[in-house]
Amino acid sequence: MKSRRFISDIGEFGLIDRIAKEIKVDASVIKGIGDDAAVIKFTNDRYLLFTTDMLIEDVHFTLREATAFQIGWKALGVVISDIAAMGGLPKYATVSLGLPKGLSIKFIDQFYKGMRELSAKFKINIVGGDTNRSKKIIVDVALLGEVEKRCLVLRSGAKVGDIIFVSGTLGGSLKEKHLTFLPRLEEARYLVENYKLNSMIDLSDGLSSDLNQIAKASDVGAIIYEELIPISKQAHSLEAALNDGEDFELLFSLSLNGARRLSSSWKMKVPLVQIGEIVKKNLGLRVITKAGRERRLVPKGFRHF
Amino acid sequence: MKSRRFISDIGEFGLIDRIAKEIKVDASVIKGIGDDAAVIKFTNDRYLLFTTDMLIEDVHFTLREATAFQIGWKALGVVISDIAAMGGLPKYATVSLGLPKGLSIKFIDQFYKGMRELSAKFKINIVGGDTNRSKKIIVDVALLGEVEKRCLVLRSGAKVGDIIFVSGTLGGSLKEKHLTFLPRLEEARYLVENYKLNSMIDLSDGLSSDLNQIAKASDVGAIIYEELIPISKQAHSLEAALNDGEDFELLFSLSLNGARRLSSSWKMKVPLVQIGEIVKKNLGLRVITKAGRERRLVPKGFRHF
Known part of the structure; x- marks a missing residue:
């Protein structure tokens, strides 16, 4: 068995898990390490x-x-x-x-x-x-x-049957977008003020990796459809859209009813598309190819270690 | 005239002033750049x-x-x-x-x-x-x-006639203390809960430099006495106690009456000593030597640029 001596042996997520495991927080901390931001008690x-x-x-x-x-x-x-x-x-x-x-x-x-x-x-x-x-x-x-x-959305609330949405287009961000992107703040605020989102994350490591974060945190699986993935002009392939980091788009899930209402009423400039659905954990992460086949989605986004 | 093209031409404080000058904050910010921490409106x-x-x-x-x-x-x-x-x-x-x-x-x-x-x-x-x-x-x-x-203390509240105190002993911190120091949190809390401090800063750049920060922010001068400076065992000279960085002790000022009460009632383990007093701005920063002479105190603490 390989001994694990260096950070590179346990990887970035192994490192974060190791750090988080030892850290205790008091009851004023609603959510500590492990989401896009910490959540702390404040006012009523x-x-x-x-x-x-x-x-x-x-x-x-x-x-x-x-x-x-x-x-x-x-x-x-x-x-x-x-x-x-x-x-x-x-x-x-x-x-x-x-x-x-x-x-x-x-x-x-x-x-x-x-x-x-x-x-x-x-x-x-x-x-x-x-x-x-x-x-x-x-x-x-x-x-x-x-x-x-009432507007707080965590990674951990995705429910089986939720529809998965993504904003904007994905992949090829390193060609320029990662330096010039506008954070999807107005879009996110419109969403949380008007819909009950069950989970959300911003796409920083890459779609496959960040969808995996939602799945892990929510104890669910996910299926996405190749033909629905919004590939950016800068991305040279579907693989790039799935795995490139630093898109800084929103990835979120909500109930089927909410999704129907959202799809028919969305009027903001940034596109919003359904890319798949939340399924039971034992199904893992899957992609339906354009040919209708099913394959495993392997989280491949950017890793520091 | 020398043109100023590089950070090193304007120095660390010149850089901070330049950054701060352009930054606007709204009315919820009580104190932005320029103190040990920002102060933001919160509850009543x-x-x-x-x-x-x-x-x-x-x-x-x-x-x-x-x-x-x-x-x-x-x-x-x-x-x-x-x-x-x-x-x-x-x-x-x-x-x-x-x-x-x-x-x-x-x-x-x-x-x-x-x-x-x-x-x-x-x-x-x-x-x-x-x-x-x-x-x-x-x-x-x-x-x-x-x-x-009621407990908030800024750098900018020092008043002419205030007595200047410092906690602990100063200088030679690089020999070990800068890696092992205990922040003076309990001492500071005792002080602000029981006394009306007019100004306070933690000693990170060095006594001469940090006293200058209080003087500048408060629009006052200061006189300190060589024989009162608590020189640490690790400091090889008075100059080290005046100018070495990373002591992480407290430097503060309060009224003469407060100072008398404090001196006679201080019971915490960390020593607290009077080292001088706040004077009018036109007197600048001065040191009274052991021989009773007066000299200018030149801020000489650590600078990154």
Whole structure:
């Protein structure tokens, strides 16, 4: 038997499970590690949401492809996307930076311009941060939001018979979208205010991987249909749409009745399509091919380890 | 005239001022960038506090000197120290990590052991995080806390005539204390619950630099007395006690009457000493030497840029 000594031996999800297992939280924490954001008791009718995401030069972006404006935009965008996927509204952000000594002032100005443009759009207050010397550019944004109790959506509530929806188009995000995407906050808010979603996640690791997260958390299986997957122009294949990371679209499920009502009334610009349904756990994750065959869907999204 | 093109040309504080100048916040933000933590409207009698700090391998610690346990302890300790310096109580933390692929699982276990030991001591919930691949170890902790309105202490409230106090002993922290310090949370809470402090900061950059932060924010000057500075055993000189960073002690000011009451009633284990007084702004920052001479105190603490 192979001994497990290094992070790369247990993988990213093995690592997160290992960390989460040892951490105890008190009764004020509705949901800790294991969703897009933490959920914390707040007022009678609302919860606090709390999330953080780190971007590292040459891991999440390179200076060859990304402008300073885009890096600032993306760093805030990824955490807004987390809060959106919980059904919430982002409110307050802190920004920790690691910066090379020789970085130009213009870079910083443009970085914050990107961040401010997005924060202004969604009425987010940047309230603090930390600046440090570093060889590579590092950006960590922590975001605090809130959500009405009735609007909260977790990964773990998917029910057998739910219809699975996805927003936008998928795949090929690395060609540009991952630096310029608009988080689906308005869409998510419209959805949670008007429908009872049973589960939701934002697509950061890739459809196959993120659908697996919903299935695992909800103790269910899922079937999706190849011909229904909305493949983006930038994706070179169905496989790319299934497995590419950083789409930052919404993946969610709701009851058949809700799905019917939603499909007939959706009027926002971003497309919303049904791609499959939630099934019993023992069926696992499956894809129905265009030829009508059934195959296993293997979660293949981006992994850090 | 030298043109200012790079971060290193404007320095760390120049950089922070430049960022802060362009950022707008709404009326729910009592205090944004520029204190130990942000202060946000919350309930009738309390504020939310929100802060973040990043540690980077070979900048804030090295693997030669620091154990994994100590790195975890320190990463949480520095943000607890920020919340303590506002008079608040820490509540919820998120932990973003950058980790080399070849890092051992044992390292991660020990890192979280250090973090959990400190979080358990102060009843902090670790509620989320993010794990990423990185060449150097990076840790960013964001911490959410709260404070009763009457207990909130900012950097900006120091008044002419206030007596300046410092906790513990100063200098030489890099020999060990910066990895093992206990944040002065219990001391700070005792102080704000029993005294009206006019200003407070935690000593992270060094006494001269952090006293300058209080003076700038409060629009005052300060005089301190060489013979009153509590020099730690690890500090090799008075200069070290004045300028070394990462003491993580409390520096605060309160009225003369409050100071008298405090000096005669302080019973906690950590020593508390008067080191000087707040004076008018035009006097600047001054030190009275042991020989009774007066000299300017030049802020010389640690700078990233």
